[in-house]
Amino acid sequence: SEEKGPDDFLVLRVLGEDEDSTVVLAKDIRTNKKYAIKILDKTKVIKNGKWDQVNKEKQIISKLYHPFFVKLEYSFKDDKRLFFVLSYAANGELEWYIQHYHCLSKECVQFYTAELVLALEYLSECDLVHRDLKPANILLSEEMHVQISDFGAAKSTVQESPLNVSPAHDQLENAFVGTAEYVPPEVLIGKASSSSSDLWSLGCIIYQMMVGSTPFYDPNEYHIFHKIIECDYQVPSAMDNDAKDLISKLLVVDSNKRLGSKNLGGFHALKGHPFFANINWKNLPNEMPPAMK
Numbered sequence: 001s002e003e004k005g006p007d008d009f010l011v012l013r014v015l016g017e018d019e020d021s022t023v024v025l026a027k028d029i030r031t032n033k034k035y036a037i038k039i040l041d042k043t044k045v046i047k048n049g050k051w052d053q054v055n056k057e058k059q060i061i062s063k064l065y066h067p068f069f070v071k072l073e074y075s076f077k078d079d080k081r082l083f084f085v086l087s088y089a090a091n092g093e094l095e096w097y098i099q100h101y102h103c104l105s106k107e108c109v110q111f112y113t114a115e116l117v118l119a120l121e122y123l124s125e126c127d128l129v130h131r132d133l134k135p136a137n138i139l140l141s142e143e144m145h146v147q148i149s150d151f152g153a154a155k156s157t158v159q160e161s162p163l164n165v166s167p168a169h170d171q172l173e174n175a176f177v178g179t180a181e182y183v184p185p186e187v188l189i190g191k192a193s194s195s196s197s198d199l200w201s202l203g204c205i206i207y208q209m210m211v212g213s214t215p216f217y218d219p220n221e222y223h224i225f226h227k228i229i230e231c232d233y234q235v236p237s238a239m240d241n242d243a244k245d246l247i248s249k250l251l252v253v254d255s256n257k258r259l260g261s262k263n264l265g266g267f268h269a270l271k272g273h274p275f276f277a278n279i280n281w282k283n284l285p286n287e288m289p290p291a292m293k
Ligand SMILES: NC(=O)Nc1ccc2c(c1)=C(Cc1cc(-c3cccc(C(=O)NCCN4CCCCC4)c3)c[nH]1)C(=O)N=2
Pocket: 015, 016, 023, 036, 038, 070, 086, 087, 088, 089, 090, 091, 092, 093, 096, 139, 149, 150, 151
């Protein structure tokens, strides 16, 4: 792609910020196209020991070509900062909609869960796991389709050759990442994460879209971890039976026994669940999403 630099863009507003980065809405001065530019301060990244993680995030996101993931359009740097020019998802975070509507209609949950299943299937085919899937990282495009963002916690599921992986590195690789309420049991006990780890987070997100709160929520983070390891969650009696059954097949402590895992027929078996009976899997990116309610 053509060389770009900070002077090619006009910053319009801040979209979000965290300890390591600021994401701004900007437009390409020549084309007027809008982008989300993730700006990282080099000194802060190095001071926080995040250099490797930032480079891994860039490597991973630059290989993703799928309609349900934000795309890395350009990257460049100046003497103080790193710039990742990413797709702009105009309708922001799924989190906002769940909070605004409290819980979503079954039709919306079926549609957005199906888009997330296709996204996770693609990640699995790329031997990648996101490891921090949550409604705040599930953005919505102008057309209200899913756009998964933030690969800061992502990793490859392909085992690195034992020659260059130290046990200490391996333990670090398995160190807890992600957000308490959505993190799978295997990560809490320091085991390696796999594509099935994102299936657990998907189960938490489906529950949250149906109920309005997460299955393992507790004001005390330690109690959240305990509930997760015990798979201790309550299901409202009014919940749709197919949704209840699907959630129960994803929130399984043994990662090899989650619907969608390789041992249980992979994503083909997950797509065949009755909750998706009315989903046309081939046409989702081109379908008009149901009105959010
Ligand atoms: N950590 C990361 O990598 N973060 C990223 C990466 C890529 C990216 C990213 C973050 C983006 C963040 C983002 C944030 C927003 C946003 C922020 C604040 C408000 C809104 C917004 O109003 N959205 C529409 C929802 N409205 C709310 C009001 C009523 C109508 C509907 C969007 C849009 N896009 C983005 O567009 N692309």
